[in-house]
Amino acid sequence: MSHIKIELRKEDVDFIKGVCATFNNDPQELINVLHTCQEHFGYLPAEVQEVVSDGLNMPVAKIYGVVTFYSFFTMTPKGKHPISICLGTACYVRGAEKVLDEFKKELGIQVGESTKDNKFSLSSLRCVGACGLAPVVLVGDKTYGRVAPDDVKNILKEYEN
């Protein structure tokens, strides 16, 4: 599992238990429970999965299997400003890979990593459906369209403070 160890506060445990209860503690609702938990915590560390396992009365191994199966779920926290570069086909043929390389170079991190100060994290995703704007970069909720490698520095500058 993940190398990150966290300690859940009592209210965190209560929150997770509460989420399970709203879904009637039904194991078939696991994905909905995980979505709600990830929205709350930002990621799904092992400790959270253990409480879910308790709440839905199912083995934690099953939960781990589901968390690692779906790319939307993550066991590592994202940076303050998560950067996602679309590598869908439309963005790829319009040069998204070069944009990604530029972000890697500027931030000094690889896909799936966060900067040391945890300000930025880098990920790639498959198609946000804004192919008219290819190549597309998301920083948090903000979408940048028609991004060229030269734009990368300016985009990062917006988040300097």
Add this chain to the structure above:
Amino acid sequence: MSKYSTHLLVCGGTSCHSSESDAIVCNLRDELEAKGLMDSVQVILTGCFGFCEKGPIVKVMPDNTVYVQVKPEDAQAIVEEHIIKGRKVTRLLLKDPVSKEPVSDPNKMDFFKKQLRIVLRNCGFINPENIDEYIAREGYKALGKVLTEMTSEQVIKEVKDSGQRGRGGAGFSTGLKWELARKNQSDEKYVVCNADEGDPGAFMDRSVLEGDPHSVLEAMVICGYSIGASNGLIYIRAEYPLAIERLKIAIKQAREYGLLGKNILGTGFNFDITLRYGAGAFVCGEETALIHSMEGLRGEPTVKPPFPAESGYRNHPTNVNNVETFAAIPAIILKGAKWFSSIGTGKSKGTKVFALAGKINNVGLIEVPMGTTLREVIFEIGGGIRNGKKFKGIQTGGPSGGCLSEKHLDIPIDFDNLIAAGSIMGSGAMIILDEDDCMVSMAKFFLQFTVEESCGKCAPCRIGNKRLHELLGQICEGKGSIEDLDRLRNMSVVIKDTALCGLGQTSPNPVLSMMDNYYDEYVAHVKDKKCPAGQCKSLMEYVVNPENCVGCTACARVCPVNAISGERKEVHHIDPSICIKCGACMEKCKFDAIFIR
């Protein structure tokens, strides 16, 4: 709607939304407020118009004027010039690519001329967050007709006779699917809408859900009535927050109007819809995998039979249809099977929505009758290839589809013709490639996608696709041999024959079709160790052009591996055996004396 004399329709689709269409709406409202026009002019945020390339789009009705690439600061000009003075804002009109004259009427734009909109009939016309506007355009009329005038057998017969085939990819007859689900007796049945649009480059389902969510809800109730189900589930990607939001609003409004829930329209029929969220797995577009995912499990497919129509969600008979399939149903019921089947080709009826993307001038969403040729789609509606480059190929059907070349341009697009040509319809994504795209790298790109998205359950897909990807990687690096091409083909055929589900069975399609259509390019990679498109870095060679080189030594000084030799004021030379192809010399040279061969 009647109290307003003019409507300003602002595109709220994903692409335009990302380009500040919200701010355009705000500014337009502020301008109208300032001029005291709020009572006569209404600003509506609609669904996608499809013309994403020129977004954000603002359409003025009833003048039928379309403004393109509108910025929030243009709101003032639109209100002052168009609304108050009645003059069109010429600088915001589309320029005809040939005559260079401004065009305001969408029906005169090449992009819209050949389109026929059935599925997208309401996208860009109505406010998707207002059920009244859907009802004003004959919304829920089909449901009324079905519940009060038709038996379930009649509905299924109508859908069967229309000849509609599933738009999700496989092209199975919709009516037949409903009939199978109806025949299986059970006290509990389910209607599932597959909105897990995972195919990169396809965004039609998203546009329908964002622009016309009620059409899908209405069709699901009709389907429920036909097969005897009272529960509907929409499985939608978590990556589509706007579509989720609009569906939630639509479901709430439909319940308030008695169009969902108990005793619909007073007929005693009960049906309700809930949302289920995907979590980013391409394979969940396969119906058995989708059902497992809805049950809280890993989205792994299972062998069919049993088909979902016999045993699906929670082991009950389940009917799964795609968003686009559902969206056409109300129109089929209202206008009749005869009308629908009069459109299209012999075995593919109606229209199909395609998402055009890649190296094409007009990126966007289009709907054309089946049987339209690829040439019409690419060169007339799509406006041809960007930057005057040469057309090379078109990938249809996403990573599971194939790449068709110049010689296929005149085939009429339908399910069977695309299969015969070595590709598939798939969800309708069309990625256009130009002369700069390398067909080995593209095949590798698609395989990388399949490898990442393979669920790992069956060996052909888990291991075979990985091997295909490795082989393609070696070829791109100049380490391939001519025997590798045979190996690629053999392995592809075996994977196609033996993989468990649609994902694995179709994943070698890009390799096979690209090898069929661009074999010379593959041979060039393995025999001559050259990449004709100049994309494969390992196969490129940096060369000094002796005519331009002045011997300034700038390149030699910047080279990190000392691969460049030459005396001052003499022509320099790059040693290809030392060169690491970093490109630093080319960037540094002020005389354009270094080029890639």
